[in-house]
Amino acid sequence: MPTAQKKIRLALVDDHKMILGALTEWIRNVADDIQVVAAVSTWPALLIHPEFPVDVVLLDLDLKDGIPVSLKLSALKATGVRTVLMSTYSDPGVVREALAAGALGYLVKSEEAGMIAEAIRAASKGESFISSELDLALSEGDVGGAPRLSAQERRVMALYGGGEPVKSVAYQLSISEETAKSYLKRIREKYRIAGIDVGTKVALRKRALQDGILHHGE
Structure with a gap:
């Protein structure tokens, strides 16, 4: 047990x-x-x-x-x-x-x-x-650079950017689907303030690769 x-x-x-x-x-x-x-x-x-x-x-x-x-x-x-x-x-x-x-x-x-x-x-x-x-x-003032993400935000971005649906991201991180969605919203908002648009899953994946959150082949 x-x-x-x-x-x-x-x-x-x-x-x-x-x-x-x-x-x-x-x-x-x-x-x-x-x-x-x-x-x-x-x-x-x-x-x-x-x-x-x-x-x-x-x-x-x-x-x-x-x-x-x-x-x-x-x-x-x-x-x-x-x-x-x-x-x-x-x-x-x-x-x-x-x-x-x-x-x-x-x-x-x-x-x-x-x-x-x-x-x-x-x-x-x-x-x-x-x-x-x-x-x-x-x-503020760091426009253009990658925003600071918390450890959990990086995990969410890596899984979602790696092609996992929100449901699967939530399951793998033992959080609710609502919380996983909140994380994605926060991530997109942080990038938006930094002047970077990651509104689509493709753009988010590209950025995750660029910022070393996701690695090629994942």
């Missing part, structure tokens, strides 16, 4: 009780591999929570507590906890600073549930994940 996959133990920190409740509900509905073990509204409440340290913390960047986010990130890192930050705004300077301080992911709160779950999964594996909206803000 296959062994049950260990669930990712997640803590949510947000000072809006409504958002905490909605996020907990969302994650329960879209991700049975993620378990919300703590949902708290302040930073100290996270540190004294009986379930702490957890695997991943989804941390609201806009907590009005005067504690610098770099301090929170280094404290979490020291206990082996991986952090995905969440914010209502997407100032590129703030994002760069947070990523430099050790955040593995950065999401805007308008992100859909499937993508939030993907960011948590990526962080649990030590991979980074930035919402496409923020990635676009970070990439």
Whole structure:
């Protein structure tokens, strides 16, 4: 009998009780591999929570507590906890600073549930994940160059560009078809901002080969 996959133990920190409740509900509905073990509204409440340290913390960047986010990130890192930050705004300077301080992911709160779950999964594996909206803000000025894709986006682009239908891409990466479609949408959007059109499957394949995401013969 296959062994049950260990669930990712997640803590949510947000000072809006409504958002905490909605996020907990969302994650329960879209991700049975993620378990919300703590949902708290302040930073100290996270540190004294009986379930702490957890695997991943989804941390609201806009907590009005005067504690610098770099301090929170280094404290979490020291206990082996991986952090995905969440914010209502997407100032590129703030994002760069947070990523430099050790955040593995950065999401805007308008992100859909499937993508939030993907960011948590990526962080649990030590991979980074930035919402496409923020990635676009970070990439401004890089027009003409290939956009930065997350590890999972590269996998989706390689499979889809290699001729797999969306259903098969989703199956191979153990994600839903909707999430696979969201990835393709993000990939196309990132390239579009960089001034590159990958609107068709042929154009996407060509670009995947050009950027070394897909190799000839695949």
